[in-house]
Amino acid sequence: MATRPMTSPAGYDPLDEATLADPYPQLADLRAQTPVAWHEGMECWLITRYEDCMRVLRDHETFARDPRRLGIQVPDAHLSVQVLDPPQQAGVRSLFMTALHAQDLDALQDRLRQMIRELLAQFAARPVVEAMRELAQPVALAAIAGLLGVTPPPLDEWAEISDTIMRSMDAGLNPELTEPGRRARAQLSHLVASWFTTTGQPAGLLGHVRARTAGARPEQAAYVRHTARVMFQGGYSTLTAALGNLLHTLAHHPEILPALRERPGLVHTAVDELVRFDGPVQGTTRLAATDITIGDTAVRRGEKVTVLVAAANRDPQTFVTPDRLVLDRTPNRHLGYGWGTHACLGTVMAQRVLAALVDTLLDTQVLPRPAGPAPRRRTATMRTFARLPLSLKAPTLPTL
Numbered sequence: 001m002a003t004r005p006m007t008s009p010a011g012y013d014p015l016d017e018a019t020l021a022d023p024y025p026q027l028a029d030l031r032a033q034t035p036v037a038w039h040e041g042m043e044c045w046l047i048t049r050y051e052d053c054m055r056v057l058r059d060h061e062t063f064a065r066d067p068r069r070l071g072i073q074v075p076d077a078h079l080s081v082q083v084l085d086p087p088q089q090a091g092v093r094s095l096f097m098t099a100l101h102a103q104d105l106d107a108l109q110d111r112l113r114q115m116i117r118e119l120l121a122q123f124a125a126r127p128v129v130e131a132m133r134e135l136a137q138p139v140a141l142a143a144i145a146g147l148l149g150v151t152p153p154p155l156d157e158w159a160e161i162s163d164t165i166m167r168s169m170d171a172g173l174n175p176e177l178t179e180p181g182r183r184a185r186a187q188l189s190h191l192v193a194s195w196f197t198t199t200g201q202p203a204g205l206l207g208h209v210r211a212r213t214a215g216a217r218p219e220q221a222a223y224v225r226h227t228a229r230v231m232f233q234g235g236y237s238t239l240t241a242a243l244g245n246l247l248h249t250l251a252h253h254p255e256i257l258p259a260l261r262e263r264p265g266l267v268h269t270a271v272d273e274l275v276r277f278d279g280p281v282q283g284t285t286r287l288a289a290t291d292i293t294i295g296d297t298a299v300r301r302g303e304k305v306t307v308l309v310a311a312a313n314r315d316p317q318t319f320v321t322p323d324r325l326v327l328d329r330t331p332n333r334h335l336g337y338g339w340g341t342h343a344c345l346g347t348v349m350a351q352r353v354l355a356a357l358v359d360t361l362l363d364t365q366v367l368p369r370p371a372g373p374a375p376r377r378r379t380a381t382m383r384t385f386a387r388l389p390l391s392l393k394a395p396t397l398p399t400l
């Protein structure tokens with residue numbers, strides 16, 4: 001049986017330029033050659049086969065999210081739905097899930113379609129649009145603030161805070177990111193606290209949550225505030241990244257929108273396939289709560305296990321032609337939204353936002369086209385663009 005080697009798998013560096021541009025060939029090599037690979041720099045096991053990734057995500061007894069189960073201290077401010085494991089997690093997770101399903105998501109989706117339509121109308125006269133800054137970020141902010149029922153902060157200020165937090169997720173690879181990340185988190189906590197202290201008619205998802213937690217024990221009330229923070233920041237940053245990835249894929253696969261115009265009923269499965277194909281979340285981490293074997297590799301209690309969902313989502317053992325976009329792929333049990341007790345709380349909302357973009361592109365006949373170099377952001381955890389220059393116009397028909 002294999003045990004932990006002293007070296008990293010040859011050539012795998014998630015922050016390498018070539019990997020950032022296209023991680024999938026390297027992930028395929030890793031999956032084929034060392035599906036459970038120790039990475040010395042990241043100090044974790046990299047898991048790349050779909051079945052192994054699914055097993056880790058499903059088995060929360062063996063693979064802990066909450067470091068306190070391994071005796072590692074966690075600051076109180078970090079304890080949210082994302083860090084707590086069952087049974088402690090159950091109450092806060094079901095509270096937010098129920099609140100999400102109580103929202104009028106049809107109306108919210110209509111408002112987003114209208115917003116996107118107006119933005120596309122403004123872009124029609126421009127040769128190049130920086131689609132992250134001018135489309136993905138404002139739409140993601142409107143979506144998440146609309147869902148929670150809060151007034152959105154000014155986009156410039158907010159984008160800076162969110163970017164700093166996102167970059168600090170790679171502090172393991174670059175410790176200099178830790179302190180700016182801590183300061184940005186404090187700014188975010190301040191913003192979120194204001195949503196829980198304002199008086200007046202509560203609205204949206206947070207209104208629902210506030211109404212049901214009035215008088216809750218201080219510990220529960222803190223979990224709720226921290227979860228609101230995770231929803232706002234996590235929801236915004238993954239949505240921004242997902243909108244950018246989707247626009248980029250559409251720009252480089254100009255056959256997709258005409259195919260969807262022929263079969264509009266496929267928008268829902270297509271949007272899911274686009275997340276499988278190039279989703280924003282590359283991986284997520286757990287801690288082995290006990291000695292355990294994955295594949296033929298012995299993992300010891302306390303070791304970090306990183307589930308590379310981006311690799312699992314292209315596993316040929318699970319997906320036929322995994323490197324191709326199949327707009328009507330069914331079933332499509334991809335791991336882009338995670339799986340199990342920590343699966344994405346915002347999946348329904350994310351699918352609606354992405355569908356709102358595709359619907360509006362179809363309605364307006366706008367075809368995204370590449371309009372310059374599109375560098376990826378240097379982060380290992382979130383696959384996103386630093387800049388995405390696109391032309392966003394409807395083709396002009398030749399006059400007779």
Ligand code: HEM
Binds near residue numbers: 234281335338346
């Ligand atoms: C396309 C966009 C999105 C993608 C691809 C995505 C992906 C994910 C993934 C993979 C996880 C699981 C992480 C893990 O297992 O450790 C997750 C968790 C989570 N997501 Fe999303 N997400 C998206 C959008 C959103 C939105 C819009 C919201 C909020 C409305 C949201 C809220 C959350 C929360 C609160 C969790 C933590 C759940 C828990 O630990 O119980 N996400 N997301």
